[in-house]
Amino acid sequence: MPRPKQRTPALRDHVLRVAVATLASDGVAGFTTRKVAQEAATSPPAVYELFGDKAGLVREMFFEGFRMLRRRFDQLAETADARADLVHLIEALREFIRDNPVLSELMFSRPFADFDPGASGLEAGSAVRTFVVGRVRRCIDAGQLTGDETDIAHVLVSMTQGLAATEMAGWLGTSKASVARRWDVAIHAVLDGLRPSKR
Secondary structure, three states: OOOOOOOOHHHHHHHHHHHHHHHHHHOOOOOOHHHHHHHOOOOHHHHHHHHOOHHHHHHHHHHHHHHHHHHHHHOOOOOOOHHHHHHHHHHHHHHHHHHOHHHHHHHHHOOOOOOOOOHHHHHHHHHHHHHHHHHHHHHHHOOOOOOOHHHHHHHHHHHHHHHHHHHHOOOOOOOHHHHHHHHHHHHHHHHHHOOOOOO
C-alpha cells in the first residue's frame, strides 16, 4: 500500500496527532521526525513538506497542546460559586499535566534545544491565559480574592505545575489520600491568603 504524500489538511492533522502520541510514548530524547513519519505511515519528506522541519513540527505540537488544554477548560461548568469554579480549573490543569506530562513539558519548560517559540508562545497560550484570568477576575468581583488578576493567575498556574511535577515524581505522598490532602492544603492556603482583609 503506497504511503500518502499529498499535502492535505487531513494528512497534516493526522501527522500532528501521531507526533503528539509519539512524544508521549518516546519522550523528548526519542522523538525524531523519521519515527513520526513511520508511525503516521508517511515519509519524512512529506512531514518536512507539511511542517518545514523538526522545529516546525515541534512548534505545531506546542500550539496543539494549548488547544487541547483550552478544550478541556471549555468543558468546565460556570456556577454561582466563583471560588469553587477556580478550584475546578486548577484541578483540570492538574489532570491535564498528569495525562500529558511530556506535552506539558514542551508547553511550559521548552525541552527542545532547537525550539524557541518566541512571540508565538504568547499567541499559543492566549486563549488559555484569558480563561484563567477570567476565572480569577470573577473571584475578585465576588469579593473572594484581592489583587491583580494576571499576577494571581500566574501564581496559580505555576503552583499547579510545581505540585503536579512533585506528584508525578512521587514526592507529594505515598497514598491518594495524602496527595489529595496536600493539594487541598496548597490550593486553599493560597486562595485564603489572597482574601480581602477584614476591617
